Amino acid sequence: MSTPPLRKAARAVVLDPDQRILLLHYDENDGFWATPGGSLEPGEDYPTAVLRELREELGAENVDLGAQIAERRTDHPVGGLQVRQVEKYFLARVVPADIDPDRATQPDNIRSQRWWTLENLQTTRETVYPHNLGELVTGVLAEGPPEKPIILR
Known part of the structure; x- marks a missing residue:
């Protein structure tokens, strides 16, 4: 059996000043919520890709x-193609007013977006990727960004 092709993806854990997390809803695979982001373009590094994806998917400006x-x-x-994805997640802070879906150039099958509180995230029965996102954000808010990226399962 051959190894699936590698796909590098940059994703953002987007927080607002109230420490809510922005998630996007997709209908595929029975519906799920996920952090914004997508694959790197040729010659692009992860931070550049995540900022581009936030502009393309959300019309986001003034991202910290x-x-x-x-x-x-x-x-x-x-x-429809099986891939081996390597995702790197970056902390991003925005003011909700700096997100304008009307400016989005590539909404990529996004059905809706929602700001989630940590409590919403930890008690939902809906599918959210990555799993344990609530615990990750809780730790980052309590202790700051980790010295080395946390490996998610």
Whole structure:
């Protein structure tokens, strides 16, 4: 059996001044919520990609991009093709008024977006990726960004 092709992805854990987390809803795979982000373009580094993705998906401006806080490796389908994805998650802070879906140039099958409190995130029965996002954000808010990115399962 061959190894799926590698897909590098940059993702943002977007927080507002009230420490709410912005998640995007997708209908595929029975519906799920996920952090904004997407694959790197040729020659692009992860921080550049995450800022581009926030502009493309959310019309986000004035993003305060922080440190990489986590990494996840997973095999899953993207556009019908099985890939081995390496995701790097960066802390990003924005004011909700700086997000304007009307400015989004590539909304990528996003059905809706919602600001979640940590309590909402930890008690929801809906599927959220990455799993344990609430615990990750709780730790970052309590202790600051980790010295080394946390490896997510």
